[in-house]
Amino acid sequence: MSDRRRAAIRAAGHNGVDEVEVSDDGLRLSVTFLGRAPDDLEPGNVRIDGGRRITGVTAVAVEVEHADDPELDDRLHVTVDRAGDTSRYRLSIVEPDLYGRPGDTPYPGFDQRYLSATFRFRPQCPAPFEPPEPEPMSPPAPVIDYTARDYDTIRRLLLDRMALTIPAWVERGPVDLGVALVELLAYTADQISYQQDAVATEAYLDTARHRVSVRRHTRLIDYPMHDGANARVVVVVDVAEPVTLRPGEYRFAAAGGHRGSVIEDENALIFEPLDRRPARLWPEHNAIRFWTWEGDQPSLPAGATAATLRDDDRCLRLRPGDVLVLEETRGHRQAVRLLSATPGTDRLSGQTIVEVTWADEDALTHGLDLDESVARGNAILADHGRTVPVTTSGPRWVTQAVPYPLPAHVCAGQAAHLAGIPDRARERLTALWRSAGDRTGLSDTEVDELTVLFDLSYGVRTALREEPVRTLRHLLHRADRLLAAKRRRLDVLAARARAGTILGDHVAEEIAQTWGDRYADGLRPGDPVLAGPISALAGDPAQALPALRGDWKPRRDLLDSGPRDRHVVGELTDDGRLRLRFNTTPPPGTEIGYRIGGGTAGNVGAEAITHLVTCRDDGGIPAVTGVRNPLPAVGGADPEPVDRVRRLAPLDLRRKKRRAITAADYAELASALPGVQRAAAEIRWTGGTAEAHVAIDARGSADPSQRLLDEVADRLEAYRRIGHDLVVTPARPVPLDIVVEVCAAPGHQHGRILADLHRKLLAAFRPDALTFGDPVRVSRLTALAASVPGVRTARVTRLRRLSAPDAGELAAGLLRLGPLEVARCDNDPDRPENGRLETVLTEEGD
Numbered sequence: 001m002s003d004r005r006r007a008a009i010r011a012a013g014h015n016g017v018d019e020v021e022v023s024d025d026g027l028r029l030s031v032t033f034l035g036r037a038p039d040d041l042e043p044g045n046v047r048i049d050g051g052r053r054i055t056g057v058t059a060v061a062v063e064v065e066h067a068d069d070p071e072l073d074d075r076l077h078v079t080v081d082r083a084g085d086t087s088r089y090r091l092s093i094v095e096p097d098l099y100g101r102p103g104d105t106p107y108p109g110f111d112q113r114y115l116s117a118t119f120r121f122r123p124q125c126p127a128p129f130e131p132p133e134p135e136p137m138s139p140p141a142p143v144i145d146y147t148a149r150d151y152d153t154i155r156r157l158l159l160d161r162m163a164l165t166i167p168a169w170v171e172r173g174p175v176d177l178g179v180a181l182v183e184l185l186a187y188t189a190d191q192i193s194y195q196q197d198a199v200a201t202e203a204y205l206d207t208a209r210h211r212v213s214v215r216r217h218t219r220l221i222d223y224p225m226h227d228g229a230n231a232r233v234v235v236v237v238d239v240a241e242p243v244t245l246r247p248g249e250y251r252f253a254a255a256g257g258h259r260g261s262v263i264e265d266e267n268a269l270i271f272e273p274l275d276r277r278p279a280r281l282w283p284e285h286n287a288i289r290f291w292t293w294e295g296d297q298p299s300l301p302a303g304a305t306a307a308t309l310r311d312d313d314r315c316l317r318l319r320p321g322d323v324l325v326l327e328e329t330r331g332h333r334q335a336v337r338l339l340s341a342t343p344g345t346d347r348l349s350g351q352t353i354v355e356v357t358w359a360d361e362d363a364l365t366h367g368l369d370l371d372e373s374v375a376r377g378n379a380i381l382a383d384h385g386r387t388v389p390v391t392t393s394g395p396r397w398v399t400q401a402v403p404y405p406l407p408a409h410v411c412a413g414q415a416a417h418l419a420g421i422p423d424r425a426r427e428r429l430t431a432l433w434r435s436a437g438d439r440t441g442l443s444d445t446e447v448d449e450l451t452v453l454f455d456l457s458y459g460v461r462t463a464l465r466e467e468p469v470r471t472l473r474h475l476l477h478r479a480d481r482l483l484a485a486k487r488r489r490l491d492v493l494a495a496r497a498r499a500g501t502i503l504g505d506h507v508a509e510e511i512a513q514t515w516g517d518r519y520a521d522g523l524r525p526g527d528p529v530l531a532g533p534i535s536a537l538a539g540d541p542a543q544a545l546p547a548l549r550g551d552w553k554p555r556r557d558l559l560d561s562g563p564r565d566r567h568v569v570g571e572l573t574d575d576g577r578l579r580l581r582f583n584t585t586p587p588p589g590t591e592i593g594y595r596i597g598g599g600t601a602g603n604v605g606a607e608a609i610t611h612l613v614t615c616r617d618d619g620g621i622p623a624v625t626g627v628r629n630p631l632p633a634v635g636g637a638d639p640e641p642v643d644r645v646r647r648l649a650p651l652d653l654r655r656k657k658r659r660a661i662t663a664a665d666y667a668e669l670a671s672a673l674p675g676v677q678r679a680a681a682e683i684r685w686t687g688g689t690a691e692a693h694v695a696i697d698a699r700g701s702a703d704p705s706q707r708l709l710d711e712v713a714d715r716l717e718a719y720r721r722i723g724h725d726l727v728v729t730p731a732r733p734v735p736l737d738i739v740v741e742v743c744a745a746p747g748h749q750h751g752r753i754l755a756d757l758h759r760k761l762l763a764a765f766r767p768d769a770l771t772f773g774d775p776v777r778v779s780r781l782t783a784l785a786a787s788v789p790g791v792r793t794a795r796v797t798r799l800r801r802l803s804a805p806d807a808g809e810l811a812a813g814l815l816r817l818g819p820l821e822v823a824r825c826d827n828d829p830d831r832p833e834n835g836r837l838e839t840v841l842t843e844e845g846d
Contacts, residue, residue, distance in 0.1 A: 009034050009111050016114030018073065020091050026083025026121045030075055031091065034114065037064045037074035038107070044096030045107060046078050050089035050118075057084050058102075084121035092116035149193045155186035205646060212571045212579065214642050219557060222658070223649040224542035227572040228400045230384040231602030231636030232537050233271060234335045235609055236325055236376045238286045238626035245279040245380075245621075252382055252627060253611040254604050269602060271382035271609060271633075272595075274404050275528070284315040285377025288324075290370040291353050293346065300368040305360055309375060311343065311352040318354055318377060320521075321528025325376040325630050328368055333606075333630045335379065335534040336362040361533035361674075376630065381537070382609075384602030384636060385547055385595035398570065398578040399547040399595040402539030402635070407502055409532030410525055414507075415497035417530075418490050419707050421511070421519050425453060426479060428518075433472040441468045450475070452516050454482050486514055498714035538635030546570035546578055549593030558583045568592075572639060602636040604629070660719040666694050669719050670728075675699055675708050680731070680772035680820050683724070691725045695732065695772065695820040702767040702824065704730050731772060733824040734817055735835040736765075739798035740785050743842050748790030750841055756788045757839050758827070765825040765835070776815040776823050802835060 009016050016034040023029075031046075046059040061079040078091075092115055097103040106115045148157045159182060162169060169178060202213040218225045235252050237245075254269035273279065291308040292298055300307060307326075309316065318324075318341040327333045336358035344353050385399035432450075436442060442450075447464050450456060454475060456464075463471040475482070497503055505524050512520035522529045545554040552568040561567040561583040571579045580592075609629040614621060660666045663681040670679035677699040684691050696712055698704035713728040720726050740761065744753055761784055763769065778796045785794035799810045809815040817823060825835030 005113075006034055009114070014111045015109050016111040017091065017093060017117040018114075020117050020119035022119060022121055022123065027080055029078040029080065029091065029119070031078060031117075033074050033076065034111075035073060037066070037076055038109070039064060041076060041093075042096065042100075043078075044100045044102055045093055046076075047092045047094050047102030048080065048084075048089055049092070050087060051084050052087045053085045054082065057082060057089070086120065086122045088118050088120060090116050090118050149190075149197075151186050151190040154189045154193075155183060158182045158186060205649065208642075211574050211639075211642055214645055215571060218645055218649045221649060221653060223645070223652045224556075225645050225649070226400070226541040226544055226637070226640050228599050228639040229539065229541035229544040229635055229637045230399050230401050230547075230598035231600075231604070231633040232274065232381065232383045232539075233604070233609065233629050233633035234323060234325060234534070234537075234631055235271065235380045235382050235627060235629050237281055237378045237380060237612070237624060239281045239283050239378065239623050240625050241283060241623045243281045243621060243623045245273075245281065247273055247276045247278070249615050250621075251386075251613045251615075252609050253613050254608045269384060269604060269608075270386040270597065270613070271384055271602075272387065274381040274383055277526075279380050280317075281378045282315075282317055285317075288316065288375040288377055290373060290375065291346070291351060292370050294349060297370065299370055300364055302364050302367050304364045304368070305362070306355065306357045307370075307375075309354045309356060311354045314343070314352050316341075316343075316354050316377075318356065319528075321531065322377065323379040323381065323534060324356070324358075325379050326364070326368060327374055327376060327630055329372040330369070332366045332368065334362075334364060334366075335537075335631060337529075337531065337534050339529065359533045361535045384633065385597045387549065387593065387595050389593075397576050397596055397598065399598045400541075400544040400572075400639075401547045401595075401598075402541070402544045404539075405531035406536070406539065406543070407500070409536070410502050410530045411497045411500055413530035413532070414503050414523060414525075415494045415711070416707075417523050418494040418497065418511075419710075421490055421515060422483065422487055424519065425483070425515065426476075429453075429472065429476050429479060433469065433476055436468040436472055441465060449516050449518075452513070489514075495710070495714060498711055499717070541635075541637040541640075547595040549595075550591065552582065552586070552590075552592055598636065599638045600636045603633050605632045606630060608633075657719065659721060660692070660716065660724075661721055663692065665719070666692050666716065669716060670694050670696065670712050673712055673715055675704075676712065677768055678771045679712075682819055686725075689725055690723060691727055692720070693820065694726070694728045695730065696728060697731045697771050697822060698767070700767060702733065702826075731822040732818070732820050733834070734821045735802035735833060736776065736815070736823055736825045737798060737800050737802045737836050738781065738796065738825060739838045739840065740781060741795055741797050741840040741842065742785055742788070742791045743793040745790055745792040746843070753788060753790045754839060754841060757785060757791070758837070760784045760788060761837055761839075762825070762827060765823060770823050772822055773817050773819050774823065775817060778810065778813045797840070798838075802833070 006018070014034075015036070015038075018032040018034050021030040021032075041062050041064060043059040043062055046062060048057045048059065051057065057080050059078045060081050063077040063079075065075040065077060067074055092102075093107040093110060094102050094115075095105040095107055106112070145153075145157055148154050159172070162178070162182065172179060174180070174183075201207045202210060205214065205217040208214050208217060215225050251273070252271040254271070289310045291310045293308065297308075309318075318338060320338055320340055322338050322341070323335055324338060325333060325335045338356050338358055340355075340357045342355045344355055345351065346353055381404075383401060383404075385401065429450075432442065432446060442464055447461055450464065451461055454460075460471065493503060493507060502525050503523070508520045508523040511523060521527075545556065548554050548568065548570070552566045555561065555567045555569055558567055558569055558581070563584060565583055567583045569581045571581065573579055578594075607628055607630070610627055612621065612624055612627045657665055657669060660669055663683050666681035667679045670676055670681070675698060676696055678697045679694055680697075681692055681694045684693060694712070694716065696704045696709060698708055709728050709730070713726060716726055716728070738761075740757070742753070742757060744750060761781065764780065764784060776799065778799060781796050781799075782794050785791060785796075796810065799815055800806050801815070815823070825837050827837040828834055
């Protein structure tokens with residue numbers, strides 16, 4: 001049966017018998033259909049004809065096997081009463097007669113040419129005297145040179161063929177109609193051959209020449225080939241009076257033009273604001289001085305995440321999410337995003353202040369001299385690119401921009417905000433309890449706030465007004481039980497945010513109604529405080545998407561796009577054009593705006609942006625007295641070269657883990673998360689399932705917080721292998737019992753020696769000094785003790801686990817630890833269970 005006939009039968013909705021297979025014992029036949037098998041087949045529908053010595057073979061049972069894949073055919077298993085001989089038999093699907101035996105009427109719906117199929121009960125033993133079937137007569141195939149691929153060769157091949165088929169035709173002039181037809185066919189074949197070569201070339205990553213083809217190949221293996229990214233910068237604006245800058249009405253320029261006019265130079269580097277909300281600028285924020293607490297804090301060390309600002313006349317209007325540029329006169333500059341801005345007063349001097357904090361990711365990279373530094377508050381984030389009118393024609397290099405803010409930053413910020421609500425509520429309740437005794441009572445606003453928080457009855461509200469201190473103490477004592485249900489809801493929402501889901505405005509409304517308005521501030525997706533640290537402003541070029549304006553949202557692919565979505569994919573071609581692919585056919589007259597500019601050209605240096613370009617009809621903004629970028633622009637990248645993609649894409653599957661299979665995979669993925677110094681894992685069989693136990697060693701702390709453990713568990717859930725249960729726990733601390741004897745040299749103070757000795761030995765056990773499985777060696781402890789000035793000799797006389805018998809550690813020279821254990825020796829008298837260190841000091845000659 002030909003493949004064309006099979007396809008025609010299936011397309012017409014008919015059926016037929018494709019082939020018959022025989023089991024080894026000859027008592028079971030497997031019949032393959034061309035499509036779906038009828039459900040009502042019985043032994044009377046199967047007729048078997050043929051045979052020499054054994055005839056009259058009948059079916060005694062049938063069983064229909066439906067294929068799960070709609071592209072596969074169904075099968076019918078037939079059990080016969082006996083096996084046939086070596087001759088040919090024919091199996092037919094027919095209608096049964098009145099007695100239920102196979103009749104002569106074909107089964108309805110079957111193709112008339114394929115009602116039956118021949119088979120042998122013993123295909124390995126054919127009949128020796130059976131006449132061979134006649135082969136169909138076919139004309140001899142013409143001799144064709146399949147290596148002919150170009151116009152001249154194909155033309156010569158066609159002329160040679162015509163000379164064999166039509167010997168009388170000998171005309172070879174170009175004006176002859178036959179020659180013209182031959183040349184037309186040769187030209188068409190040449191074009192088809194070129195297209196075939198191009199298709200074959202673009203079908204493989206190693207040979208593809210077009211950028212779009214390489215991009216689609218790498219998408220199959222999840223390699224994010226990028227088309228470049230635009231640069232981002234922090235611009236500081238000085239104003240003489242309060243000013244509000246609205247998006248679309250202004251932009252910044254690094255060259256050409258004048259302040260207050262529209263730049264006409266196409267080569268000018270234009271930077272447009274990232275935030276689509278109005279920017280409110282205040283003259284008091286031009287240069288904010290630091291408060292040094294009467295010289296008690298003259299500088300900020302490297303790694304600082306908080307500072308105190310002077311708030312003369314209480315005119316500062318800093319809020320969480322604002323960007324500050326910390327600028328030192330001698331040159332060091334750094335931008336930070338505020339997490340909090342708390343007004344206060346220095347009671348000693350009466351100076352009004354604002355205490356600000358920022359994220360650990362924005363921690364100072366260098367120390368800052370506060371007497372020679374200022375904070376710039378009128379900071380605006382901008383990125384390279386110019387919005388052009390929709391009617392603009394001609395090829396344009398469309399801007400590729402990383403989404404701002406990144407969804408990961410928004411989710412992480414929302415999760416941290418939700419996790420901190422219970423602590424903020426307790427702090428607020430404690431503050432009200434302490435202040436209630438200093439005042440006549442609680443205000444109506446405070447009573448309403450507590451009513452929303454605890455769902456108070458009328459009697460409790462009355463008690464708050466009459467006996468505020470006693471009632472608040474009672475609420476503070478029972479807060480955990482009263483807020484248990486709300487805290488469980490917070491845990492659910494926080495887990496959802498940590499898993500990568502952006503919580504909408506309705507969640508903020510829910511928090512405002514169940515906890516209070518103050519706890520919903522900073523939770524909405526558009527709040528600036530959720531935009532992430534300034535250190536991540538540049539972004540990853542692999543996440544960049546075309547900067548398109550309109551109803552159609554750019555996506556990296558259309559795999560998750562539904563029929564009602566308006567998604568578009570932009571593919572950069574070799575000539576710099578952007579080819580758009582829509583998930584649905586766009587309606588007529590669809591217009592899509594875009595921006596132009598990007599790449600490394602936008603990575604301008606510091607102090608390069610000096611112009612404010614306004615789009616108002618009334619001219620410039622006189623209140624703006626200066627525009628500058630204290631920091632250079634970062635993040636601009638050119639499109640990834642195709643040759644580089646060919647080298648890196650095949651290796652990306654080895655560099656990036658997509659799934660955790662072994663214990664080492666879990667440990668490696670957990671170690672890459674923020675806040676984790678190192679992680680260790682092991683897989684245990686519990687009798688019913690396998691558990692992946694992951695132990696976390698937090699950075700800068702011996703005891704990881706529950707929030708960090710939950711974040712690690714949520715992140716690892718996406719990589720967890722099916723069949724593994726995930727358990728994330730802190731590292732197992734192993735408290736030690738250590739005794740070190742040292743001999744002091746003459747002329748040294750014993751107190752100084754003991755102090756230095758304790759400092760050096762305990763430094764070897766600080767949280768970030770040791771990690772999982774690191775053994776404690778006697779030689780290292782001895783070397784540290786001997787390096788203390790004034791120590792003549794040193795030796796370790798005891799090394800073992802605390803409250804455990806000696807297991808030969810001192811004799812072996814080291815104390816071994818398990819894969820999930822970390823050594824600990826705090827020598828804290830208030831917490832002796834965390835390890836003990838004893839030093840014995842003797843003088844020379846004792």
